Amino acid sequence: MPTPLVFVYNADSGVLNGLRDLWVKTVAPERYDCPLCAVTYGPLGMHRRWRDFTCALRRDVTFLHRDELRAQYGLSGVPLPCAFELTPGGPRVWLSAEQLRAARTTDDLMALVRARAEQDR
Template identity: 45%
Template sequence: MDRADAFPATARLVLVYNADGGLLNAVKDAVHKAVRPATYPCSLCALTYGWAAMHSDWRRFLFRLPLEKVFLHRDEAAKALGGTQLDLPAILLDAGAGEPLVLVSAAELNAMQHRRALMALLLERLEETGVLAL
């Protein structure tokens, strides 16, 4: 089977943050990122969010992708992904059946220094899967 056939038009991009959801946790995380950024555990959040909001270039990039986007915190991920265990943070491609495909792993995100590099890598991976024809 061709890789493009493996991911239907209903495939979703799932971004899973290594942080818990909720307003109190968001405030705590913002302070942590500001005071001790080197020890902040979510590289995906550190790359793509400022103090309180998603960086505008990342937001534009994501919402131009022709996929549904799902944003999950670690406390929501196991339930939403059917108990799938994975290292966080991660960016996944979920076709709705079976385990989601890891597009960008925790190790890759943790080593990443710039959003532009993340955007390029994500486009490359989506093209490799056949979801995007660039």
């Protein structure tokens, strides 16, 4: 059975943080620090194409913010955004920040995830 995946945004959780992120993405997108969020979220929430794609991966997929990563797994100082697989030994990097930052569009991101998932088969 494939291991669960956790995608971690380079942003903190909460309504005020979400509003700030939306404002920065809209007014000064070049200053926004989370390319994962930039290509997967719009003003009304997660893009349906991305949500449908992750549901079709046939693995449990969850999404966390960096403060939630610290709270749930005790991890900090990890370059973000990042995707982890949850192994019996603990979270292990599945897609690095460098790889995720290279995905400029939702299509790029889906191709990256598809290619990485193929390596696991």
